[in-house]
Amino acid sequence: MNYLGNGFGTNTIHSGVTADRGYHSLNMPIYQTSTFYFDTCEQGGRSFAGEEDAYIYSRMGNPTVCLLEEKVAAMEGGEAAAATASGMGAISAALWSIAGAGKHIIADKTLYGCTFALLSHGMTRYGVEVSMIDTSDLEEVKANLKENTVAVYLETPANPNLKITDIEAISKIAHAYNPAIKVVVDNTFATPYVQKPLSLGADVVVHSATKYINGHGDVVAGLVVGKKDFITEVKSFGIKDMTGCVLGPQEAFLIIRGLKTFEIRMQRHCENAQKVVEYLMNEPKVEHVYFPGVPTHPNHDIACRQMKNFGVMISIEVKGGKRAGMDFVNHLKMAKIAVSLGDAETLVQHPASMTHSAYNAEELADAGIPEGLVRISVGLENAADIIEDLKQAFTHVK
Template identity: 60%
Template sequence: MNTEKNLGFATRQIHAGKIANAAGALCAPIYQTSTFAFETVEQGGARFAGQEEGYIYSRLGNPSMAQVELKLAALENGEAALATASGMGAISSALWSSVEAGDEILASDTLYGCTFALLNHGMTKFGVDVKFIDMVDVENLKKCLSPKTKVVYFETPCNPTLKVLDIQALANAAHAYNPEIRVIVDNTFASPYLQRPLELGADVVVHSATKYINGHGDVIAGFVISTKEFIDKCRMFGLKDMTGAVMSPFNAFLIARGLKTLDIRMERHCANAHKIAEFLHDHPAVAKVYYPGLEDFEGYEVAKKQMKDFGGMMSIELKADRAATAAALNKLQLCTIAVSLGDAETLVEHPASMTHSTYTADELKMAGISEGLVRISVGLEDPEDVIADFKSVLDTLV
């Protein structure tokens, strides 16, 4: 790891985490096994006791997962990483490993719908207090910190409004109040190529690797990246005992393949998004474009400070009502109406009725998610073709 940290990002995404195999295969084999043989009873006992390194059972570790864990740790500049079966598996494992009954989580008021549901409807069932705060203003966080606060949790950019939160300022505020508070950042929208929260003072990073990490729309997966001590706790408690959200060896293989092109893909996602955001910004049917790369967007300055580029995600507010908006979007020919993001294809969805349907009407309003908001994951197509598809639809609303 020490030598890997001196290598460039593209070199690390290809070479970090390589594990030697008996055949000398360039691409790591898929270790499609549930359990591992011990040479002796004593060896098995030593591994269970933690006295000897080695594999025991694929719920606890597997060479296929180990290679991508090492790779994500290298890319996020963390000590260690944990692979999980989904982004929610990563988030759940990290949170359940951080709190117990009577503790408090302070969370951003704008989150992915299932994360919001876990916090608002799940954690609270087990005696964990959760407060949702607009963290754009760091003073709002400072006012809510208390001796019960164990976790500060947020995304940036936020899903789906692209609200940008200042990672360093929030982490500094939480740690100044209590250094033991765990600051957890969902970095899914940015990927480690564009933003690395651990370098800005966060304690833990979580990803839905389903998205940009894999990048090809054929995997459900997640990661937690942090110190080795916390990752060991997540592995042996949050994953092993609480969630059981174990990544499959085949999905680990696909993620290792997808990661080899992460930087190239992200550069194209960003370049396409810039062009499409500028077109949408100037179209008369569009009331507002939510994209951190536009200079008149509220989070532009903070995004410019903490991100390498502005990402491939955006949302738009159309001037038409919900019914007219839906009718227009149904006419898209190239862009696909689908949830998820970070794929090669441009995906369009309606958060209020899809990804964020776990919010009540009042909660949507509090989070700034309107009924007319449309989320766009810009793909890798020729941007002119995506623009032409949107233009043909939006022109009908003018």
């Protein structure tokens, strides 16, 4: 592990293994290899037995991917991390490493659409019991804990309505009931720049690294962070045997490159988001602004405690309902209609018809996701230009 300074940006740049001792390359090379050779059969045997630390096969470990894992573990304050081929790969590998037939998971009912589908329609197919509840209601969490509960899963801020859940309170409740319960937090929206769930008592953090951690819209990847023994289980079972969702070295290299500007990017993202929120709060055609930094947010006080600032993601309800919201989105000129987030470009989407189409109308209402909700991932453009684009789109809303 390299020397670490006191600053978040310094640590992000310098954390991890030494990139290249042989040729002194400043950047970690792309180890584009499927397998690694041994000098002797005996060395190979010791490596397979875990008696000697060596790379064997890139499905089980690769130097370029390893550097990414060490960096993100340092950013989140975790002992170790596992990189995966997608955010859903990270979530699936983590949850299958925790749960199995006969086990019980408590999950928030407001989740990214594919995570909702995995928990409500996927894992239940194989004998895992799942209770979809409102984890921001602590009494509801207590009421749903059972002898076979192995995990509490949540997003905060939640996708797409920015609901906030008290990570510290949830962790205390779950661990008091059974210390073995894993509290798993999807930290994609906040990122470790804004929020560190492990420091608040959570056991596992998952990310879609496709988003802010990479930040350039050219990679699909995921990450799991936690204690070393759990991450070993995720790598040896959740990834190697269960899902096979291995991240390639090319993708790892691109994310490592993106992390060099992570702190600077997040500063600009958050500053822009605050300016956009200030505009939207005074826009006559906006019915409601969903953002943790707004004092009227139901859990604004919790956000103030557990978040460094209020992040980048904003959701709004446009007056006039679903059709008005879609008209607004369809008339944007600079911002792009896209389902991802965390890119340099401002991205806008309509969750009910796109990312959360796995929810039916009743499930959307139960999760607090209005059909007219519009989600905005504020980009790195000049804030005045983002706001001007939003303004002109609103002129087309009747």
